Amino acid sequence: MQRQRRSWWGWGYSDAALDEDERGALITRVRGLLPSAELTRHDAPDPASLDIPKPAIEIPASLAELASDDAVDRLAHGRGKGYRDVARNLAGDIGRLPDVVLRPSTEQDVVDVLDWASRADVAVIPYGGGSSVVGGVEPRFDTHTGVVSLDLEELNRVLEIDEVSRAALIQAGAYGPDLEDQLRPHGLTLRHFPQSFEFSTLGGWLATRAGGHFATVYTHIDDLCESMRVVTPSGVSESRRLPASGAGPSPDRLFLGSEGALGVITQAWMRLHDRPRWQARATATFADFSAAVAATRAVAQSGLYPSNCRLLDPVEAAINAGVLNGASVLVLAFESADHPVDGWLNRAVEIVRDHGGTVPDSGDDVSSSWRSAFLRMPYQRDALAQHGMIVETFETATTWTAFEALHADMTTTAQRVLTDVCGIGVLTCRFTHVYPDGPAPYYGIYAPGRWGSLVAQWDEIKAAVSEVLVRHGATITHHHAVGRDHRPYYDRQRPEPFAAALRAAKAALDPSGVLNPGVLID
């Protein structure tokens, strides 16, 4: 059903990809921006034309009901949805594939799979929606007798709703729209809307510390998690439903961000919100990006807690919000289920104006055009990849103090590496989330690649920009996770004693080392 329509090689639903008109218009726009780009179209190969090896392992009869060895199913589960993944898929470079896709329908199935895999030296890659952009679900290792992709999509129900405490017990395999559909009749919402919302699951969000809808306060899924149930090869871990606790280091915080390396999250009690009844929005423009950053900082430090506080630099504003006058754009929004939020917005607008921002008294076109672009971005990226473009994003977080030097270095370095590797290219920047002590900058890269060398070119660019993050003490990821692509930088970021503790924890929970090998820990 749902999975019939999913693209094996690119983002989302095959039938939601750009149609010919959209594609034509997009290519025309790119040609205007980058006249030297070749932009020849290359379609994805027919899976039947690919040399897909037979499964290297046999699934025991007791698990046979969960198993699919369908070639396209295995292909689709072989990697995530980052640019590297799409570019390799388009080139027919499939790499190691899972031997089998297993779809447990109960938690006991998960226990049984881990038991068998631990005995049989079979690697297990927990799989939510497969929207990883960091190589998180890809068997990029040559160890283990075999590898299975453990797709949790059958565990997709909201099991219990607690309206008084505004929380729900939700199975980890529930996709964003599906869980919201189950909450809506109760007037409740998780309000976790990452760009991948349609194609990612609760379990994936928890395992990767996903960033969501709220620009302030409840930014990461971590903050919305009340308790978790995690199947490890050493037993099932279940924390208590608690609004907060001071009893030792938080058990949940060990599994949040564990990326399938410590256990398989099967369900969680999640904190919900009443559906908002009041909203207020404004869009500010700034002639100067530094002034826009200062205004954004002031709002982030004001204690007003906007639900949206997204700063777009002039290039981002031009490409994705149609603001072509070189202005930086700050999109502000407040929302509440309890009270009108005009007072909040008015004060934020005052702050913005005090910092040189221009806020029209009405109208919000920039904000809505940006929002529709946002949802189409991954599909556009796929179309551009088909035309040999390099289009990718990376993100970080740093202090306000460190941002200026980081951003200057990033701009210089990106321009240099894009020129070296592609002849030309564009760097965009926006802030997706803001904190009192710093922003989460999100960068985009657009450059014309050479068909046949796209992955190598991207890898060179990615290495250069990642080094900038390391150099300035920023995090290698604010919400895209570590996976396999960020691993070398993560290893340099992570304090060594913590790495030793994590390795010890992994050895205790996954003594056979079958869970998502190579992710976080060797």
Added chain:
Amino acid sequence: MQRQRRSWWGWGYSDAALDEDERGALITRVRGLLPSAELTRHDAPDPASLDIPKPAIEIPASLAELASDDAVDRLAHGRGKGYRDVARNLAGDIGRLPDVVLRPSTEQDVVDVLDWASRADVAVIPYGGGSSVVGGVEPRFDTHTGVVSLDLEELNRVLEIDEVSRAALIQAGAYGPDLEDQLRPHGLTLRHFPQSFEFSTLGGWLATRAGGHFATVYTHIDDLCESMRVVTPSGVSESRRLPASGAGPSPDRLFLGSEGALGVITQAWMRLHDRPRWQARATATFADFSAAVAATRAVAQSGLYPSNCRLLDPVEAAINAGVLNGASVLVLAFESADHPVDGWLNRAVEIVRDHGGTVPDSGDDVSSSWRSAFLRMPYQRDALAQHGMIVETFETATTWTAFEALHADMTTTAQRVLTDVCGIGVLTCRFTHVYPDGPAPYYGIYAPGRWGSLVAQWDEIKAAVSEVLVRHGATITHHHAVGRDHRPYYDRQRPEPFAAALRAAKAALDPSGVLNPGVLID
């Protein structure tokens, strides 16, 4: 200097204890409440009269400068400041004492102490302000050749202030007032004001996940911590200054709440606030406690984020706020450095009135009388303990849904055990912090004890009320930590796979097992 005036047996400064007039008035009030209580006064023994054993170990010459083997110093470091501690001190029951108090003046001193201790089989108990009420700093074990108390008070400086990102690098041994004094000239404040504020340190707060000033959002010190430096026997762990990160499980969250069992926190970058310029307060009363709870829940779920949202049940309101008409009292406050907060308060008052609360249009006497009582409570407890009273607090957190049954059971159980053990007694309840999904109830016990049996009586009461928390799935502690007193209940609360991971982490970081033995992990 400062430590000259500290009481070895009770709370705070000796010269800040209750004077004879205050003591007399207090005892008169108690006699009114509990006419059958004996209330004979017992003064603390002279330390010279106590049989304090000689140190069992010799400190190497290289560390001699840091060492104090002064008997009263060792006595004062032998336990924390809970009721059990005070009662045992008053009875002259001193238990095992640290052989030596070591006061490092540099981080290298800390490294050297852990190196020596790991080789010499000497237990090391990290000591901040010593205000633990859960046996966190007490050598309640008979293993190891010797034991040292590692008092960090010399590491008390604010090393660096980042006004742009509103953060400061603060040494772990800084006491509350001292660090606020160093921040004040910059217009900044940590705004972490636990009841122990004067007698506890940043490092202690971080190690125990202390709860502070803010009733909502930034409730625990965890949320104010940007990065930490921790000396472990296996090396120094330093995380990056980041407003947020999604790179694997949070390193800081492993050390937050580690209670000295994994390493010694030496300094941290802490998130600060501008000093508030606007405040607004109101006090609501309710004839019915259930209605007061419902109103508090509505405020907690409103997204208004009050800085104070403290609900007092009728007994708490009577004893500590002088409200004698049987009403429950909700104290609300908002504060901001950026904007007037009357709009926020007005909406909160509307919510409260919608739930049956009475809010006078002006006046705030209840709130201020409660605040002054709050700061004197530990001194009053000491005076009452001298008169053979059992006076102690315990606290938890649970969902709104679970609170009603928990509270009913707690009330019944406490009354039963107080009657059994003491003949009579009083249970009070307040909420110190509130969350959208639940409150943090804080209970007080007042009962007449039998001199000579106070500890045994308290232990029986404590066991009964702790069982109620376990039975209802609440946490054994919201912000008092686990220490040694809560350990049996913590072990039942903690998921076993997480316990296995924590034991493995401990073995990796503290292979000789010298750090705070018996706390969190064996």
